[in-house]
Amino acid sequence: MTVPVVLASQLAVNPLDAQSLLVAFGVLGVGAVLFAETGLLIGFFLPGDSLLFTAGLLCTGGGQHGVRLSLGPLLVAAVFGALAGAQCGYLIGRRAGGALLARSRSRRLHDGARRAEELLARYGHAKAIVLARFVPVVRTVLNPLAGALGVPARTFAVWQVAGGLVWSAGLILAGYALGSSIPNVDRYLLPLVALIVVLSLLPLAAELYRGRGGRGRGRADEVPR
Template sequence: MEIIQFFIDLLQDPRSFIAEWISSLGPLGAYGPIFLIIFIETGVVIMPFLPGDSLLFTAGFFAADGQGLNLAILLPVVWVAAIVGDQCNYWIGREFGRRIIDSGRVKSMTPERIEKTEAMLDKYGPLAIFLGRFFPFIRTFVPFFAGMGRMHYRKFFLFNVLGGIVWSSVFTLLGYFFGGIPVVQEHFELVIVAIVLISLIPAVGGVLKAKFGKKR
């Protein structure tokens, strides 16, 4: 339960966590937890609920105006974390996907999320690897199902690299350029909540569409 509480607290107030990492681990050491959380969210299919978007935004804020992180180091760190995470998830799906699905132990892998992920892969093919980056939960499941479906590895790799770089860069640079604005500073926690809610809109919309679509 402690690990769950840790991630809940991190989701609510990533600024305090990154400040603590910089203080206790030093600027260079702080990149480690950031890398690890982004990697786990994208690379471990049982952990799709980690706050990737808000963490990237907050890390970008700490890279602005010499607040402890360096953008030239931070960007490659989150690029590698996002790319390697999806690579790991692809091979998990490829080697163990069906057994994981059949076990029913991954509670976050609901029928609605499975259906939405498979529909995205069917509709967009390899491009879904890129697009899925911008959907919480879905971005964890897409590489898993791509591996399970034996998507051609070169196609997967190309769109994984493109998606990982674009997604992590967008949210990091948003924090870098806009995190220091006074109104954002004064309401930082609300901004983080807004980022989480906005990023969840497509996923919630997909679930509602699937639910009410079936009733019709």
């Protein structure tokens, strides 16, 4: 009777809810979700930021349903999923070009592709690859887009590893630190997750602001005196 109950709970999982995914699949689910979100275009809707933060929180035993994850295995699974997924997405982009993206009818996915192209054009390969890790949807489409646009393999590998380590391990450790310092922090999980999503957009917002400031100064310099 136990096996059917477990299977039923996994089939009933909500793929948009981080805690539901963690309750159903645990540490291995984190690696699988990050691989799909960063390597496969079909994974653009998955909750990468909130999943990592919530998983770190659950390492302290501060979640519902009595779920507690182990920090070491969680970090390994998350880092592996994030890095392997990005590399897989890049290889798919090199071989399939933009064909897969062109076939998609998702407006959100195409908006993400447009933003990813803007990042690559405005900030160059290294900075764009790192920044994309912190922007939902963009981190899904930038990897195959980088492959399709011919970003050098070594450049992509170095900077996707750097960005992937900071993003995956950083959010997990942030959740773990907060859960360790605040009793019953799971009561505030929803607003905390919303805050994490907002914070994840700050690096991109800062770069966009700097970029606009630079263009404004450039136009001012062109005014004849």
